[in-house]
Amino acid sequence: GAVVSQHPSRVICKSGTSVKIECRSLDFQATTMFWYRQFPKKSLMLMATSNEGSKATYEQGVEKDKFLINHASLTLSTLTVTSAHPEDSSFYICSALAGGNTGELFFGEGSRLTVL
Amino acid sequence: AQKITQTQPGMFVQEKEAVTLDCTYDTSDQSYGLFWYKQPSSGEMIFLIYQGSYDEQNATEGRYSLNFQKARKSANLVISASQLGDSAMYFCAWGKLIFGQGTELSVKP
Numbered sequence: 001g002a003v004v005s006q007h008p009s010r011v012i013c014k015s016g017t018s019v020k021i022e023c024r025s026l027d028f029q030a031t032t033m034f035w036y037r038q039f040p041k042k043s044l045m046l047m048a049t050s051n052e053g054s055k056a057t058y059e060q061g062v063e064k065d066k067f068l069i070n071h072a073s074l075t076l077s078t079l080t081v082t083s084a085h086p087e088d089s090s091f092y093i094c095s096a097l098a099g100g101n102t103g104e105l106f107f108g109e110g111s112r113l114t115v116l
Numbered sequence: 117a118q119k120i121t122q123t124q125p126g127m128f129v130q131e132k133e134a135v136t137l138d139c140t141y142d143t144s145d146q147s148y149g150l151f152w153y154k155q156p157s158s159g160e161m162i163f164l165i166y167q168g169s170y171d172e173q174n175a176t177e178g179r180y181s182l183n184f185q186k187a188r189k190s191a192n193l194v195i196s197a198s199q200l201g202d203s204a205m206y207f208c209a210w211g212k213l214i215f216g217q218g219t220e221l222s223v224k225p
Contacts, residue, residue: 034213043207044161044215091159105151107161 002028004096006108013084014116021079021111023094029074030096035067038091038110050077084115118143120208122216129198130224136183137193137219139208148211150191152180155205155218164206167191198223 003026013019023033031052036044048069049057056069066088068080077096081088094108119142129135141150149168153161165177167184175182183192195202203223209215 041205041218041220043217046213093161110159
């Protein structure tokens with residue numbers, strides 16, 4: 001099946017720094033990718049929809065200046081957590097849509113961010 | 117508003133027995149379907165099974181099957197012959213964006 005890779009899988013940073021997380025579709029092109037945030041033993045909360053070549057669409061309550069999303073190519077979307085604070089510590093997961101809007105959704109392995 | 121509800125935060129099952137995980141959906145958009153995912157402690161989301169909203173027959177995939185009841189708007193996941201490796205969080209999701217709260221399944225030896 002299709003593969004989506006996230007990097008890094010774990011990252012620890014100091015408060016106030018910025019962290020970039022990459023989401024790559026390895027064997028298919030994805031015009032649409034999604035970014036989720038998940039707290040321990042909780043559901044996935046959609047943060048934003050990333051569209052190749054255009055601005056991301058953010059869900060209500062998600063600060064777009066805080067969570068910068070860039071989808072510069074058909075195989076790569078990045079999430080940058082700017083000026084990170086301890087409350088930004090979480091598990092971030094991306095998914096990529098294969099085959100257009102009715103295609104199958106493939107998930108990355110997730111990235112665990114810890115802000116000290 | 118669209119909503120997916122999983123009412124069982126945690127479930128226990130004996131190894132080799134069957135278990136049913138509940139999921140109800142309340143959505144106005146019938147163009148999608150319902151997905152079930154497994155998330156082990158490592159964190160990755162593993163696709164298990166899909167039921168289209170217009171599908172009449174219950175979906176099956178190996179040991180996984182869906183008990184899809186349109187009138188009740190429920191799509192319960194049945195795992196037969198549970199294995200220790202089935203211990204994980206299980207999420208149902210509508211379309212590609214709306215996830216339920218999850219059920220933590222623990223399989224006892």
